[in-house]
Amino acid sequence: MKLVVLGLSLSSSWGNGHATTYRALLKAFAARGHDVLFFERDVPWYARQRDLADPDWCRLAFYADLADLDRWASELANADAVIVGSYVPEGVAVGRWAQRHARGAVAFYDIDTPVTLANLARGHFEYLSPDLIPGYDLYLSFTGGPTLARLEREFGSPAARALYCSVDADAYRPADVPKRWDLSYLGTYSPDRQPTLDRLLLTPARAQPHRRFVVAGPQYPDDIDWPGNVERIDHLAPADHAAFYTASRWALNVTRADMIAAGWSPSVRLFEAAACATPIISDVWDGLDTLFQPGHEIILARDGGDVIAALDGADASAIGEAARVRALAAHAATHRAAELERYLGEAASYRDRADAEAA
Template sequence: MRLVVLGLSLGSSWGNGHATTFRALLKAFAARGHDILFLEREVPWYAGDHRDLIDPEYCELAYYRDLADLGRWRGRVAQADAVIVGSYVPDGVAVGRWVQAEACGVTAFYDIDTPVTLAKLARGDFEYLSPAIIPGYDLYLSFTGGPTLDRLEREFKAPAARALYCSVDTAAYRPLDVPTRWDLSYLGTYSDDRQPTLTRLLIDVARAEPQRRFAVAGPQYPAGIDWPDNVERIEHLPPAGHAAFYSASRFTLNVTRADMIAAGWSPSVRLFEAAACGTPIISDRWDGLDAILADDAEIILADTGDDVRTALTRDAAAIGAAARRRVLAAHGADTRAAELEAYLADRITACAA
């Protein structure tokens, strides 16, 4: 299969979760014998030192300056068996219209931010997707499963909405034999709606447990945050350092954005990555999480700081090991690539009929 993907970023993991998602998925998809071209908009905040993947071995990575420059790839788009446009692509509505006009094969939208996308559409914010172009995609691949899939087809007239959760490269994310540095860690870019939960479940716990060690890794946190002395801040942690980070943590925290909690069925890539490393996860709760990892057997759910403090007293190695087994069986990139292949093949057949 010849596949073209226009995504937010493959070359830079700085400040976004899209790059690691695309890297794991496309590496596994290429391993199934497919040819891939990834087209990325060249922007200054993902360039220079922020670009941590230059020449991937599993696909061709190319950059375009603007919509006019995208025309250089018209032939490849027309010849592709499938073309996927991702969420948060700059000028995504115009890019989507262009793809739908130029592609001769199946067209798909891969929404790695589905609840955020739907909230934007409800506000009339068509930053990268509009209701008008959704029916023009043959396939809507959604980061969110559950009832949202029916809503996409019923309300927005998506011809076929299918769950394509994030996944993990299980060769890159695995338990490492490194010294334990932190009792509880968190890896994620700053977000206004996640910060109150991070404060309640980690920062306040750190203040109450000065003898324990904590870490928060990720960019864009405001300068005014009052970090306790026992919380180590790591401004940016490239994917190559993730497995060591999780492996050095007795527990790690999963915090979910408000739109994702409201929609449910929206596991983040960090959830799978931490589980693949065998690190016990403490998480906020949302509908559908129990279908991904079982409460108190594969993950620990916490509503309050006291819940976290209790969890930190546990020997939860068995929970981390069980989560790793579950993710290896159901949420590895090879599994997700097989799902993507099946979805695309199904739509290719349907559209040819």
């Protein structure tokens, strides 16, 4: 299969979770014998922070603007399938361009589904508009559960399927490093995540000054009052993630408000930490128990007291090992690539039937 992807970024993981998601998925997809071409808008903030400029498992091309895309129209026309991702700059226009030029199945890959639906409800059509959704043969969603039926029922998607994030098992595994922190968090600053981070990490840090904590990720405001036992790392390249997780006795998972409301919206960090056998303490949302078994493969926390109880008493090693087994068995990139292959095949069949009926 020849697959063309127009995504937010493949080359830079700075300030976004899209790059690592695409890398794991498309690397595994290419390993199944497929040809992949990824188009990325050439923007200065990613150009200054590229940590994968020349992947050896797919072609990576940069375009300057919408007009510059036209020189690649033949690539879309000759592709078996095309995927347009969420948060692509001028994504509505890019989506229309893809639907106009593609002859194979066209899918939308929403790595931000609850945020997208909240934006649509407010009339904010930054990268997707309601009229585009029926034109996509397939809606691949980071959110599963009831949201999938809603996408089909309310927005007219011909087929909405969950395609959760995944982990590259070759890149994420326990590293040979000593433990440095009792609890770590890896994630870009987000205003709606910060109250949970305050409750589940900063509050325990203030209550237990003898413990060591760390928050890694960019864009945190200067006015945050970080306790003295909370280390800050501004940016952590993906190559350093496995060592970071392994150096943590526990990893914290914090979910955005829209994704908590929708449920069934796992973060890629959840699977990455698990693959490193680092036990996870997570906030609580519907559908999490379908991914990891609470109390056995993950610890759920509603407040700082729950976090402190886990740090003081839970069997971290056993939980981490159980989470790793589950991540490799169900959430590795090889599994997601097989799902993507199946979904694109179904979408192609749907498109062929629709074309035949129209003729």
